[in-house]
Amino acid sequence: MSESKMRRYHAHVWEEPIIMQMGSEGERGIAIPITEKEIRETVGSAQSYIPAGMSRRRAAALPQISQPHVLRHYLRLSQQTLGMALNIDIGMGTCTMKYSPQVNEELVRLPQFTDLHPFQDEDTVQGILQIMYEFSRMMCEISGMDEFTFQPGGGAHGIYTNACMIRKYHALNGELNQRDEIISTIFSHPADAACPATAGFKVVSLYPDPETGLPGLEALKAAVSKRTAGLMITNPEDTGIFNPMIDEFVDIVHEAGGLCAYDQANSNALFGIARAKDAGFDMCHFNIHKAFSSPHGCMGPACGAVGTRKELADYLPVPIVTFDGARYHLDYNRKNSIGKVRCFFGNVETILRAYAWVIGMGPDGLREVSETSIINTNYMIKKILSVRGVTMAYPKQTTRLDQVRFSLETLREDTGVTTNDVARRMIDFGVQEYFTSHHPWIVPEPFLPEPCDTYSKEDIDYWVEVIRHVCEEAYRNPETVKTAPHNHAIAKINIRDLDDPDKYAMTWRAYMRKSKSRGGKQR
Amino acid sequence: MKPRGYHLLPSSRIKEVWVAMSANVGEGHPYIPNSVARARDAMLREIGVKDVEELLAIIPERLRFSRRLSLPGPLTAEPDLRRHVEGILKKNRNCREYLSFLGAGCWQHYVPAVVDEIVHRAEFVTAYAGNTYSDLGKWQAFFEFQSMMGELLEMDVVSLPTFDWGCAAGFAIRMASRITGRDEVLISWTVSPERLAVIKNFCHSEHVPAHISIKRVGYDVKTGLLDLEDLKTKISTRTAAIYFENPSYLGLVESQGEEISRTIHDNGSECIVGVDPISLGVLAPPAEYGADIVCGDIQSLGLHMNYGGGVGGFIASRDEERYVSEYPTHLVSIANTEDGTGFGFGFCTHERTLYTVREKGKDFTGTTVGLWTIAAAVYLALMGPAGMSEIGEVIVQKSHYAARLLSEIPGVRVLFTPYFFKEFVVNFDDTGKTVREVNRRLIDHKIFGGKDITSEFPELGSSSIYAVTEIHTRDDLDRLARSLEAVLGE
Secondary structure, eight states, X not given: OOGGXXXXXXXXXXXXXXXXXXXXXXXXXXXXXXXXXXXXXXXXXXXXXXXXXXXXXXXXXXXXXXXXXXHXXXXXXXXXXXXXXXXXXXXXXXXXXXXXXXXXXXXXXXXXXXXXXXXXXXXXXXXXHHHHHHHHHHHHHHXXXXXXXXXXXXXHHHHHHHHHHHHHHHHHTTOTTTOOEEEEETTSOTHHHHHHHHTTOEEEEEOBOTTTOSBOHHHHHHHOSTTEEEEEEESSOTTSOOOTTHHXXXXXXXXXXXXXXEEOTTOTTOTTTBOTGGGTOSEEEEETTTTTOOOOTXXXXXXXXXXXXXXXXXXXXXXXXXXXXXXXEEEXXXXXXXOOSSSTTOOXXXXXXXXXXXXXXXXXXXXXXXXXXXXXXXXXXXXXXXXXXXXXXXXXXXXXXSXXXXXXXXXXXXXXXXXXXXXXHHGGGTSOOOOOOOSSOSSSSEXXXXXXXXXXXXXXXXXXXXXXXXXXXXXXXXXXXXXXXXXXXXXXXXXXXXXXXXXXXXXXXHHHHHHHHTTOOOO | OOOOOXXXXXXXXXOSOOOOOOOOOTTOBTTBGGGSHHHHHHHHHHHTOSSHHHHHTTSOGGGBOOSOOOOOBXXXXXXXHHHHHHHHHTTSOOTTTSEEOXXXXXXXXXXXXXXXXXHTOHHHHTOOSOOTTTTHHHHHHHHHXXXXXXXXXXXXXXXXXXXXXXXXXXXXXXXXXXXXXXXXXXXXXXXXXXXXXXXXXXXXOTTSTTOOEEEXXXXXXXXXXXXXXXXXXXXXXXXXXXXEESSOTTSBOOOOHHHHHHHHHHTTOEEEEEEOGGGGGTBOOGGGGTOSEEEEESTTTXXXXXXXXXXXXXXXXXXXXXXXXXXXXXXXXXXXXXXXXXXXXXXTTGGGSHHHHGGGSSSOOOSOOHHHHHHHHHHHHHXXXXXXXXXXXXXXXXXXXXXXXXXXXXXXXEESOSOBSSEEEEEOGGGTOOHHHHHHHHHHTTEXXXXXXXXXXXXXXXXXXXXXXXXXXXXXXXXXXXXXXXXHHO
């Protein structure tokens, strides 16, 4: 493809100062309602209600900025952010960068939702409880599970919740002393290892067969023992490869006395096609901010919706929304509950949006989401494999579901250009960078696109052409790729600063202090 | 594709009468460009398969779901969908139409219009994990959040927020345990029971090696302050940290911060303080009385309540490697560009996290509350130093005015005066009515009374926590007093 087909893109360049450098003495962004005269006369000064020594001595050194300048600054920062809504956001595998229907944004901004307090009397929140209850029924149908909680505030948090339930289950059975291992796979999301480790388990990770890319049954059989507390696994894993033996994995772990938790972050290709229950899982979690369309919001607010079979429903965090045929209730009476993993009921805004999304899609629409996701992925594979320097990991697995892991190892060997370089160069053409993949990089120089249901054939074609363009450029002129980006607001940063205690700075005050002590110039 | 028939979940408890809508969408779904047959067929041809079933052959028959999902919908037409959802939400009574005094971890503060405008921007709403360059604005907003919180807290390191205050406290306790190599945490009796329940999941169970045991430190039921004598009995060589909240869950300002942290530091332990940041315009930041790690919620800084959805927990500390290396959360650092022409941002010491080292990372992190982080940044930028101190003063005056009015009602007592911030405990023992009864009757007056803590703090009798913020007017507070008087007089 000729270069002319690449969009001429340039990111906004505003050269916005850090907010701490803005404004001037006496400016303010908003006025606070004053205390009425009668109140002041009755109670006197606020200081008289603050115990000795507990008053703030000097005002916080916050910036002093008038309202239009605050608005302008953050509007400019928003323009310097390449949200999914603005671009072909195919590169972020495992993230399902799908369209978040705009109408749902309007629904979550209604005061009938935003101005609800979590401790209101049940009678006054029957509407939102209905949404939560009905959405839990939908999730049960989609997964085959029997009960759901929406309390976890993200995908990893959902996995942690499952780890806590596994822990409690074995503790109540008196076996936790013995059962201290969780089995996962190296291609499952790293949270499937990190969360059980946080819950106190030792983690055993199965590695893939170099031919199939799948963890082997024999390896699993060798890993299970009376120390096995459970299995926490993704399927399809973060390669897009569906594990056809998943039910046998579950059986083996069950026979060893463990529980099985299904990480369904990669569920976008499975609506109406395969369910957690039918593979025998005891519990699962879905990312409502991914396959269920709630927007990603610069990394949240999010929801890791956790579902269990009825035998384990008692372990879910409280409260669970129930329905008695006439009214909705918050049920705190669960004798084996792990208690709480987050205050209140979770990021309910994500549930309200997802409820509207599922109803907007209907059963056939959900199935169409998944079929489209699968067709898009396999179409992209066909197109991308003609790009010089790109190979697909585990090529014998010709069909992938929601995403696919490629490798740029050939490109790196030929040109010295790495996958990180290509990711930085991609963004010069108006698409968001891609996600390489989580570590360890068993597949060298990886990238992991997920062309979900939101993207058209033409979108995929353009994205592939960007990859092709950058790879060809790497052969022709590797320096251009290595020094990218070129069409963005700033030049390449010194990433060593980020790990150097003398240089890293999480706050402006720390940055100023460290710059000063180095005698360097302060910006 | 098949015509889009209307389908109702057979077991559905949806009580609305659903009207089958014949939305005129032809074959394409508005959210799915490739649902059009032309595109789909062309792609299938390119792949070299006849239909999607051929691709699905990789899933064994026994694992395939054989029937159609039994779900309601589709409500494809936007007006139908909107009418349906709004119809359900209308059943709620909200805190704009009712007068609310609920707090206890989620408060009704004013959210400036500029905050809403910024967090409604599609650029921010739909961004996710883009890196340094393509999401530069997001990173800068994050760094500015950390920077402004750093000024409010007078601490040099502030994390990106985690899921909520409870999780932030749980992570902070785990950090302290790793820093000290000790396995016990002292927790004040007056912390929020919700947060304590969250903390427990980060500390228990006693059967696992990484277990941290929790010991509670009592309080003086007359003053509400931490019992220093009890602290001295509970502290030991196993003590990794103390965790207390200031203002406490009961609203009280803990004035013994310095003594508590001195006792804790003398023992080689860490002092962790949970704080509601909107109090810090008038109250001393915990670092000033010796806190090593500070956590709290950003909900009061420009987030709508969202039925408890609008929360996020920050963690802060001094800029020392022993702290920085133990954070589980993301830390955004500023960095200079290689050519020295400007600055950008990236994750500091990312190899701490699960993304790089899986189970060897510090606990876990993930998608948390990015958009709320930006809301809080905009809020602090608008408020400035004057706004933060003024709002603190206004809240103190209004809450004390309310407490005074209520305490004049026969039988009603306000506990723990005079040092509270925003929230105070109202006791109904002498009225002969339970909090539940009182609150039920207040609803008839379009008032949500304070959070019932009768079962959470049985030693305080029939009590509730009332929250008063800058949004309450004198008229509102007078109306509360009159209504309460009427309810109690019945």
